[in-house]
Amino acid sequence: MSEKRDYYEVLGVSKDATEDELKKAFRKKAMENHPDRNPDDPKAAEKFKEASEAYEILSDPQKRSSYDRFGFAGVQSDFSRVNARDFSTISDLFSSLFRDDFMGDDLFSMFFGGRQRRRPTGPQSGSDLLMNYEITFEDAVYGTKKVVDVPIKKECTECNGSGAQKGTSPETCKNCQGSGMETIERQMGFTRYISQQVCSTCRGKGEIVDKPCKGCKGSGRSKENEKIKLDIPPGVDSGFRLRIKSKGEEGRLGGGRGDLYVRLIVESHPFYKRQGDNIIVEILIPFPLAILGGNFTIPTPYGPEKIKIPKKTKEGSILRLQRKGIKRKTSYGMNYGDFLAVIHYEIPERMSEEEKELLEKLKDVMPFSVKQENLFKKLIEDSKQYEVDY
Ligand SMILES: [Zn+2]
Ligand SMILES: [Zn+2]
Incomplete structure (x- = not known):
């Protein structure tokens, strides 16, 4: 391995570069040299690792100050620790070092979005x-x-x-002799690290x-x-x-x-709503029908159905048509949901002359509530006791 280059030089930044400048410089280097983007340049992997190492040290204020004072001697052990793990690919190294920094980042997703498992030899089944x-x-x-x-x-x-x-x-890849894998050796202090990774020249294909x-x-x-x-x-x-x-x-x-x-x-439907295996509809009926009860025909996905509105149906009541909801096969057999009609009624906005006339008649014949009438009488009687002259 060649002489180690100064970390600032590796990233191409000055000694007083800010955190932001470091990050930008590293991203640029990482993108330029990421092995996945440089299948034809065996040096790219080395450069990528070099930039990763430089950024790993310089982005940590403690390590950076140690490096500034003591050079490589002050920080070497830190990077060896990271490097000592057996990373099967550069991507693994990259993600373990910078995952937090780049998670959700465009750079990160560019490298790891839709990442595929590479198997260098033997038949590969297609992806789902x-x-x-x-x-x-x-x-x-x-x-x-x-x-x-x-x-x-x-x-x-x-x-x-x-x-x-x-x-x-x-042609068969000369770097890996067609195996698709290469061995990387690093000397860190007194320790030598050996790791296997996907060939950086042919990206695991074994041929060029x-x-x-x-x-x-x-x-x-x-x-x-x-x-x-x-x-x-x-x-x-x-x-x-x-x-x-x-x-x-x-x-x-x-x-x-x-x-x-x-x-x-x-797609959602303008009338039918689904809830589990039930189909729910909201229907508006004329209010006399709610009071007097009667028949009403509503559309269902299986055709029109006559439903019986009971007398004195309250606003918001739910009428149920059994087994007229979703029908589907399950491992236990057929499953039938229900059809639920939520009943609504309201004061009509417009009325015909005939309707108005009928309502006027109704108004004249319809008594007050007996309960209320008795209460009113009592209150009027009571108030007489307190009659005072003003
Ligand atoms: Zn190769
Ligand atoms: Zn072709």
């Missing part, structure tokens, strides 16, 4: 795919069959997945593509829409996941396809 799919309330109630276009990464037809331009073929295929830019894969049939059973709710076996991403080196998961999102 997850997609959201919106369906109407009715489709959720009755169940339906759909055909959807799913963009799936497939083996590039131009290079048959090798990633190499037509007529050329990938000299001239990348034009069709897929060297990735060996291209995105294609595949028509996939969905069989949506009756009674599904938002969040329900359909699993379509072997319709996920294609594998490599003979590995099978992953699965496709379709997460259903049920």
Whole structure:
């Protein structure tokens, strides 16, 4: 290993750089040199580690002042401690050092978002795919069959997945002799640390593509829409996941396809609401119907239903139609929810002449409450005792 460079020099900042300047400088270096972004530069990993180490020391005020006074001798042991753990990849080192700093950060997500497990040798099965799919309330109630276009990464037809331009073929990686793994040795004080990591030259593939295929830019894969049939059973709710076996991403080196998961999102309905397996509706009835009772027809997803409004139905009462809610198959057999109608009535805003006339008549014939009338009489009688002349 070459001579250790001064930490400030590594990050390209002055000795009196602020915390912010350090962070910015480190991000820049980290992005430039992250091995995942520099598969063709074996030095990048080394540079990335160097910058990580420099930032690890300088971002800690205590370590920084120790480094300022005593140089590497003042801080070396600290970094060795971190480094002593066996990190299988640079990413692991990076995340263990800076997770707190960058969690949720754009930089962090760029490196670790959708991180894949790399297996350098042997068949790799394709990843599972997850997609959201919106369906109407009715489709959720009755169940339906759909055909959807799913963009799936497939083996590039131009290079048959090798990633190499037509007529050329990938070469075995010289850094790892095709194993996809490399051994990193570090001398820290009196201790030598050895760790295995994914080859920084070929990123674990074991081979290097000299001239990348034009069709897929060297990735060996291209995105294609595949028509996939969905069989949506009756009674599904938002969040329900359909699993379509072997319709996920294609594998490599003979590995099978992953699965496709379709997460259903049920659109809301202007009239019907779902609560568990029950369907709830709010209905407004004429107030005389609430008082006198009678029949009322309401729409349900399974057709119109006549319901009987009992006499003296209170505002907010719930009428239940059994087994007219969500119907769905469970492992115990069919499950039936209920249909619930919440009854509302109010003073009408507009009335016809006929209605007004009838109400006037009602007003004349309808007595006060007997209870109230008796109370009134008593109060009037009582007040007579206190009659005074003013
Ligand atoms: Zn290709
Ligand atoms: Zn390699």
